[in-house]
Amino acid sequence: MSNEIISEIRRDHLLNLLAKGERADGRAFDEFRPITVETGFIESADGSARVRMGDTEVIAGLKMIPGTPYPDAPASGVMSTGAELIPLAHASFESGPPSPDAVELARVVDRGIRESKMIDMDDLCIEEGKEVWMCFIDIYAINHDGNLFDASNLAAVAALRTATVPMEQYGKGEDRPLKTTCVPISVTMAKIGNDLIVDPNFDEGHIASCRLTVATDENGDFRAMQKGGSGGITVAELGRCLDMAVEKGREIRDILG
Amino acid sequence: MSNEIISEIRRDHLLNLLAKGERADGRAFDEFRPITVETGFIESADGSARVRMGDTEVIAGLKMIPGTPYPDAPASGVMSTGAELIPLAHASFESGPPSPDAVELARVVDRGIRESKMIDMDDLCIEEGKEVWMCFIDIYAINHDGNLFDASNLAAVAALRTATVPMEQYGKGEDRPLKTTCVPISVTMAKIGNDLIVDPNFDEGHIASCRLTVATDENGDFRAMQKGGSGGITVAELGRCLDMAVEKGREIRDILG
Amino acid sequence: MSNEIISEIRRDHLLNLLAKGERADGRAFDEFRPITVETGFIESADGSARVRMGDTEVIAGLKMIPGTPYPDAPASGVMSTGAELIPLAHASFESGPPSPDAVELARVVDRGIRESKMIDMDDLCIEEGKEVWMCFIDIYAINHDGNLFDASNLAAVAALRTATVPMEQYGKGEDRPLKTTCVPISVTMAKIGNDLIVDPNFDEGHIASCRLTVATDENGDFRAMQKGGSGGITVAELGRCLDMAVEKGREIRDILG
């Protein structure tokens, strides 16, 4: 049987299940897969976290390096987020420069953290106009079974919350924890037919017409959103997604502790 | 009918016309297409011009940025010319790094401006050895119907002649016009069979055996030349090209005003 | 006859010869091809050498430029080795960024020179923490008939031994010879069947199961090694290779003078 036929059969199966209100792995439509967060896993990083969300696994690591501030923000630290969809994580990922999918992933995670002002950028000034801390957040997909957005957001956030500013390494005094404020939590919904489900796994993401990722803060306010895929979403569906994002965001925030 | 056959028929048609002393669009051999020059079109640029030469259209924009001078010319500004043959302008243009055609175009335009000393480089010194103005001339092909050389030269020259040094933006005092001296005008001739025509359009350029671009100054002196294509040109033909380049250069200089 | 069949016949021929203790070009198993070393060939380089080893030919050139030291070695010069397998040298070489073969070649030559401390890096300090000499060794394959490792090592070493620090060019005083200490000599052995031969030519290298390059110093001590190819080598064979590398290294050192 060709891959296309298998894929067609699998698709029909999933759609039939959804019509009965079921998902292939037995979850409710608004149920995340089991989540584990392990921090400090990488000692060479200044902060790190490994997140498992079902069979999806990502590692985020932070490196902080003294550097020059931007001229228009001389007293602010600098942050940069990269995401690598390495071929180890899925048969469809290729070596080489970041694909559009990897670029989108990095930018969506970056926006959630940046727009929520999670990192206190003013605390990262070493000498105004001369030297500030540059925060490099690097995210690696380790096993891709869907919803890399939420897993990557969570890994990055957990890494930042447990990070250390490497003062000693650069002769700047004693190591101290990185100051973080708001914690943005991202929740991704997929639309399949007329159904909305959270935390789509690989197969679900594959057949979804579109996807919406919403990052909320402690107050349930919105900090970043990104729709993906060619399907359309009605204003009513959007409203249900936002309700779900706030509610599920709270649950995941509790896991983080 | 295949593309090659169409192209073959079109070629024969053009050659038959030329044998009768005619061009497909009714022009004389030494006649340019209608030229319009619109300056100041791009307000975000420090100088800009849109040039239409028949259906060929290009935009040139200038950005001036303070930078470091070269060690061997500490009191001179710096110029750099880029040309982008973007896929919007022709079905044969591709995304990605500049093709050899784009590189040649940029370098020929650059040479005309550089060798005529059009920009008063000494006037672009801010602090000797420390800071000078860097002039970035960026040329975009918008619609390619042949003779991008002359259209690009004209757009770049018109942009420079109407440019403003952005003193205020960089806290260097009041804005002032960019000082230009000589105005180099480029005229391109194509050789088809034994005929020489100016301003070849796309089809004419396609069947030409070679091409000669000549940039002249106000005195009719030569500032830059570039032969292209694999055809040969006799010394006598070269002489006729040079006559044409001087004469047509004057006409175009009048259009510039 | 297809290329594969020719190649198969050639392979059998070489194996038959080796079984009789012979090589196609009449050499003994432990015999290098004739070696010539010509230094100072490139006047624009600060040191240069052309090495011919049979029909294999390489040029190495040195350029020395003042630059910034590494923070962790503020009083030491910097060296960098590049190797270009240009398409001029062999039908199988392609234009573009260095292939894995070129990268390996450059790194093996670099290690021999670096680990033997051939260049007196402390002598290359201009002003501690501020300015040091950076040595760029660039190696170009000119004709590839096998064993580029030893030819490249020899060319680099000969270029360094006859190099001049270009003091005058950079206003640092009078030109002076580059100070070198140890001279690392690389000897490459190939294993074909159960035979070990030195200085494999192209055909021999092609059918070898593996290759061992060993760089020794004046004392016969080891400074760098690199095994290549997928074949295995026993500890006993390794021992014979090391004996050969020391002995042949002495011979080649004598050629250098």
Next chain:
Amino acid sequence: MSENGITMVDENGMRLDGRTAEEHRPIKIEAGVLKNADGSAYLEIGKNKVLAAVYGPRECHPRHMQNPTRAIIQCKYNMQAYSVGDRKRPGTDRRSTEISKIISEALENVVLTELYPRASIDVYIEILQANAGTRCAGLTAASVALADAGIPMRDIIPAIASGKADGHVLLDLNKEEDNFGEADVPMAIVPGTDEIVLLQMDGHMTREEFDRAIEMGVAACHEVSDIQKDALRRRYSAEGCE
């Protein structure tokens, strides 16, 4: 007064450039402006100047990207070097990669790609001058260019951003408002169904603010849609005269 101490909206609800909260900047669209492209459009919205061109359906290169059941839409969004305050280095950056991707996805919603298996429909968006809102301006222009190219579509997509500045939810932020603003919500809809096909948000918004931004954006998309249709009408009647 905003967080930054800069007043963006006066006591009468007027913005610095004289607009009300729900008002978009002046929009001008012209279809069919390029000879070589199969379809094209030029668009200005405030100080933004945008060109879009469509080539295709045509053979898809490289072949491994072909889809055997439908055409793929390959959009390239590009900012020209002089379009912004500082010179933008030519070439693709991460921002333009992301924008190209979401615009391609939005257009796939309406183009009848199933009519052209294995083909590519190439959409080029060039930003000649940028002043906040270029991705929406680009998508709006690209939709007109697709229609101008005669590509069969279920509908023509308009796009616009709403946002928040100085504590107010405002439509279509200009550059000054965006620089000191608190949130930005670019969106695009299918006018016939009001389905949202492009949506991003960054900044800080409560639920009520966001709902208001969507409401404003959807209404404004319909206004943009009318301007798009008007441009195509002018284009078709001009063609009739040719």
Next chain:
Amino acid sequence: MSENGITMVDENGMRLDGRTAEEHRPIKIEAGVLKNADGSAYLEIGKNKVLAAVYGPRECHPRHMQNPTRAIIQCKYNMQAYSVGDRKRPGTDRRSTEISKIISEALENVVLTELYPRASIDVYIEILQANAGTRCAGLTAASVALADAGIPMRDIIPAIASGKADGHVLLDLNKEEDNFGEADVPMAIVPGTDEIVLLQMDGHMTREEFDRAIEMGVAACHEVSDIQKDALRRRYSAEGCE
């Protein structure tokens, strides 16, 4: 005391981390750790943390790299950005190109590539945390991942480095020893025949020192081999229980 005035081995022959000269750092291997890969392994040796995954045999891209008589092995060794003291910029550098090449060659020695003409067997090695010895750690993990993938092999390759620091020939230098050390000799063998399939050396060693380093390395490779087999045994028995 070493050339650098730093003592690495005390009067009792003990190293700074309490090991003897012939002792390797603690090694932990787990096979089958990734769902998507056809085979995988996680390995720790001292502070090194390494993941290896195998995909294939599968179609070889690009096609001109196909070998009509056998599979090719394409190994990619990659250091993750946060794995080292300074941040490593993502992307291939010359060091990783070289390491990928010699690991591919070593693996070709044992994999029965002739069973899969034209195919590619892709081996990915990711260094999560680096502390000297990552190429040997990577090759050791890759061998286990290949076995976990069920790829037919003549043998399973173990690898380890010996070296020299403070004038002593030592097994498996850690980062501190390597930084101030005098030589490094990474090697890999086929345990069934003791043939060496990967060998590099840099630094300064006499013949006796080098012979000792090889002797030590070969012995230690057999210890690594036992740990590899143990990991696979645990993997197979775990599979049996599933």
Next chain:
Amino acid sequence: MSENGITMVDENGMRLDGRTAEEHRPIKIEAGVLKNADGSAYLEIGKNKVLAAVYGPRECHPRHMQNPTRAIIQCKYNMQAYSVGDRKRPGTDRRSTEISKIISEALENVVLTELYPRASIDVYIEILQANAGTRCAGLTAASVALADAGIPMRDIIPAIASGKADGHVLLDLNKEEDNFGEADVPMAIVPGTDEIVLLQMDGHMTREEFDRAIEMGVAACHEVSDIQKDALRRRYSAEGCE
């Protein structure tokens, strides 16, 4: 005295290196210097040292560049890192791209490319040492290499530059003259017809000066042509002896 206050030509019309205005630097050409290439040549003109090699006609990669009616000529001009005052970073830059293009075009004029449809004739020019005039030196060497490769040609192309320095029109500027010179006119001709197949000019020249430069250049090209033929004659007689 030139604009720059530097005297390049003395009262007797002699140049700094002792040449007259119409004299080229000493030229040495040797054909067939490389074993692997199908044809090759080594050329010195003054302090320039150039190697050229030809491979082909051979299969053209990538295939989409093939021309179904004739061979294409792909020239790569490359300056080696140590060939110039400052180190040149390896890799193609814009200057070398342009030079490769115009040399390819010139060679297409004389090679009977129609004999080898779909093939590629690859010409590699390596500048070992540069001292003004490398593009002409490269083209001159490449022509000899093509002949050495036995590629059928209508004629063998010589090239040389004329120029202007210190107010004088001079043949074949050397580096010092070029650095302080006022114009440079590289050119190449087909000796049998005197047709110009490569021509560039930059600087400042009146019509009379330019006409003189062309006249000088054409005459010198014929001298270069004789040296090319002589090198090939020596090559063929050497081959006869082998």
